[in-house]
Amino acid sequence: MCLAIPGQIVDAQEIDGLRFGTVRFGGITRQACLDFVPEAQCGDYVIVHVGFAISRVDAEEAQRTYQLLDQMEALEEEPGALEAELGKDGG
Amino acid sequence: MSGPIQFTCPLPLAVKDRIVLGHGSGGRLSAELLRDVFLPFFHSPILNRLDDQAVFEFRGARLAFTTDSFVVKPLFFRGGDIGSLAVYGTVNDLAMGGASPLYLSAGFILEEGLEIETLRRVAESMGRAADDIPVEIVTGDTKVVEKGSGDGVFINTTGIGLVPEGVRLSPALVRPGDLVLLSGPIGDHGIAILAEREGIQFSTDLASDSAPLHGLVAAMLAVSLDVRAMRDPTRGGLSSALNEIASRAGVGITIEESAIPVREEVRGACEMLGLDPLYVANEGKLVAFVAPHAAQSVLAAMRRHPQGHDATLIGAVTDTHPELVLLRTPFGTTRIVDMLPGDQLPRIC
Amino acid sequence: MKYLDEYRDPALARRLVAEIRRSATRPWVLMEICGGQTHTLVKYGIEELIGERVELVHGPGCPVCVTPLEILDKAIAIASIPEVIFVSYGDMLRVPGSRSDLFRVKAGGGDVRIAYSPMDALRLARENPQRPVVFFAVGFETTAPANAMAVWQARREGLRNFSMLVSHVLVPPAIRLLLDSSANRVQGFIAPGHVCTVMGYEEYEELAARYKVPFVVGGFEPLDLLEAILLLVRQLEEGRAQVENQYVRSVNRTGNQAARQRMMEVFEVVDRNWRGIGPIAQSGYRLRPEYAAFDAEKVFGVEAISAPEPPECISALVLQGLKKPVDCPMFGTRCTPATPMGAPMVSSEGACAVYYQYRRHTAPAGAQA
Known part of the structure; x- marks a missing residue:
């Protein structure tokens, strides 16, 4: 359920009394409603679902999680089984 | 609660009794329509091969013959329009059989109320596309339907082309070990069109990749005749093209x-x-499906051609x-495509 | 694309897989509730990677699958009215009702349109003041604020030709139903990250405490899911049953206050039927009485339409994690995405459909298409 992806706010304006913004996803942009993320500013990343930003991506938390993952040691045990699994040709 | 919860399920719908848009999508519904409605009545071994074009011998020459209809909304889109698309689409179907295009026909179904100026722009674009290839549009037809029965302009083009001596392209020739080459990035046309669809609109600089492929094909065949089969992945995308080849050739990809x-x-x-x-x-x-020994040289030839600049080896x-x-x-x-x-x-x- | 590509890194995935394999000393059964997460798991073949000790079962978290037959019949009835413009999210069009689907209504001349956002439906209502515009508001908690905003704005603008057919469902009551079943084998849950982005995860803390099962709020990319699986395995191995938040970059404990507030202004909690499951108490939303003028069921008088769901497939067992899609004798033969027999084959996010699309080559020979 609930396909939502991160995009970057390019600009923001008020339309019909609601806050909207242009949000960039890869090589495209689309208008999204920013009314639920009053704290989000131009340049911020927001998670967008059916044309509505539902959260501002917490850049520090994202960075921290990623660093934790990155620091995780590659494992020494059972490398054979793992490599076999990863290198498996399903054909 | 005791025991598993009793979930229930709906029965399937009765046999599909109406045409839905999916029948024109180039996917499984299109294939079913062909199999269940048309093939039982059209008795032709050439048609039964279900290639993008019919190739047959005629007085010593090998001819390719194909037809395609174009219904695109909007008529003019970034990177092309229905006119040039109608020329390229049929030229490409001929090219996938290895043929160089000779002549095209053009049939128009116009909606009452269409502006003549719009039609003039479409015709001008068709003419320019045909001149560039070059291919002659030698015959045509026009019909008008009541307002609301059409979508501005529908175009059908039929093409005839000549298959050069020694060229033989058919899914039946594809065999295990062959390599799969793709001429460039996928999805440009579909996404460029979708960007302009009501209810979905988004902004992008992306242009349709609408272009003729006969030159690229000629460049590939010039370096090797061990290209076994080709497809242009139009409706249904790369997935449909690969699945068609896999099922016709009885191979895995x-x-x-x-x-x-x-x-x-x-x-x-x-x-x-x-x-x-x-x-x-x-x-x-x-x-393109190419014999392994020829793949490198064919790939190099593709990359030298403007239409194949970003060509890559994608599989086997x-x-x-x-x-x-x-x-x-x-x-x-791995997962199924x-x-x-x-x-x-x-x-x- | 930033915040997507980093979370699809194969080298990091390999490390997480190794860590999961090392951490799991016993068999564990985990459930991801959300169809979007099922899609990622199956698309990337994550089940193949993580080893036999951790079994993933797929939950009922696909709004398209669980929208009940009677609501579809109501949608089809409304969309068939000549002057109506019926607007829907794309994936609802193929879902069969009792006798038809929205695609066939469109083929028969109905004005059925696909929209990406409920605001697109609102725009259509402004542009066509003389025609009724009806939006098909399905979804879980993630989608509810967007749908609420559309109807809230319509009321503010006085758009009298706009209405909504509401079929909203809520995740926690469905989890409670699963956990109350004596046949339940799920030992830990990946909680749906986008639902929790809106709602926070306090409700899941109650569930964890009451049923003594761990939850990890998970994101939707492969690394998110692998990390969520690892956190669940560690909790289970250590005998903990807490709520942990893996999807920190989007989710906080109390959710999105602005979104929740708009939802509660517009919707109220109600009992709902789930397709393939049956009625679940207090498991959905309907429009509050002050929005009655925007309730398509009332506007078009279709409230009385009902549709019994004949028992047929094993989706009950699939959705409880007691069976895999490939265990069903109809899987890939009588039941395919083109001819769905049950809810999980209906939507591209349904467990059976995802298996059919990506994984039927790993099914036992008898179950293959």
Whole structure:
């Protein structure tokens, strides 16, 4: 359920009394409603679902999680089984 | 609560009794329509090959013959319009059989109320496209339907071409070990069109890849005649083209996900709408099945040609999973690349 | 694309897989509730990677699958009215009702349109003031604020030709139903990251405490899911039953206050039927009485339409994690995405459909298409 992806706010304006913004996803942009993320500013990343930003991506938390993952040691045990699994040709 | 919860389920719908848009999507519904409605009444061994074009001998020459209809909304889109598309589409179907185009026909179904100036722009674009190739539009027809019965302009083009001596392209020739080459990034046409669709609109600089492929094909065949088969992955995308070849040739195909080029614009739109680029339409790309010994030189020839500048090797033909197309993910796992029942729909979940 | 590509890194995935394999000393059964997460798991073949000790079962978290037959019949009835413009999210069009689907209504001349956002439906209502515009508001908690905003704005603008057919469902009551079943084998849950982005995860803390099962709020990319699986395995191995938040970059404990507030202004909690599951108490939303003028069921008088769901497939067992899609004798033969027999084959996010699309080559020979 609930396909939502991160995009970057390019600009923001008020339309019909609601806050909207242009949000960039890869090589495209689309208008999204920013009314639920009053704290989000131009340049911020927001998670967008059916044309509505539902959260501002917490850049520090994202960075921290990623660093934790990155620091995780590659494992020494059972490398054979793992490599076999990863290198498996399903054909 | 004791015991498993009693979940219940709906019965399936009765046999499909109406044409739905999915019948024109180039996916499984299109194939079923062909099999259940047309083939039982059209008795032709040439048609039964179900190639993109009919190739037959006539007084010592090998001719290719094909027809295609064009219904695109909007009529004018970034990177092309229905006029040039109608010329390129049929030229490309001929080219996939190895043929160089000779003559085209053009049939128009016009909606009452259409502005003549719009039609003039379409005709001008068709003429320019035909001159560039070059191919002559030698016959045509025009019909008008009541307002509301058409969508401005529908165009049908039929083409005839000559297959050069020694060229033989057919899915039946594809065999295990052959390599799969793709001429460039996928999904440009479908996403460029989708960007302008009501209710979905988004902004992008992406242009349709609409282009003629006969020059690229000639360049490939000039370096090797061991190209076994080609397809232009139009409706239904790369997935449909590969599945068609796999099922006609009775072989398996394995492709590498990381090898398939996709532009940032196409990726962004697909991520946002929950679409898979493998199913998105192209109008200026081809996928070729080449004998392994010839693959390097054919690939080099493709890259020297403007239409094949970004050509890559994306996979290989195998005998291990007949009639199935598998994709290897960057994680080393595999998954099926299936033909869709109908059009891909934007999803929320 | 930033915040997507980093979370699809194969080298990091390999490390997480190794860590999961090392951490799991016993068999564990985990459920991801959300169809979007099922899609990622199956698309990347993550089940193949993580080893036999951790079994993943797929939950009922696909709004398209669980929208009940009677609501579809109501949608089809409304969309068939000549002057109506019926607007829907794309993936609802193929879902069969009792006798038809929205695609066939469109083929028969109905004005059925696909929209990406409910605001697109609102725009259509402004542009066509003389025609009724009806939006098909399905979804879980993630989608509810967007749908609420559309109807809230319509009321503010006085758009009298706009209405909504609401079929909203909620995740926690469905989890409670699963956990109350004596046949339940799920030992830990990946909680849906986008639902929790809106709602926070306090409700899941109650569930964890009451049923003594761990939850990890998970994101939607392969690394998110692998990390969520690892955190669940560690909790289970250590005998903990807490709520942990893996999807920190989007989710906080109390959710999105602005979104929740708009939802509660517009919707109220109600009992709902789930397709393939049956009625679940207090498991959905309907429009509050002050929005009655925007309730398509009332506007078009279709409230009385009902549709019994004949028992047929094993989706009950699939959705409880007691069976895999490939265990069903109809899987890939009588039941395919083109001819769905049950809810999980209906939507591209349904467990059976995802298996059919990506994984039927790993099914036992008898179950293959």
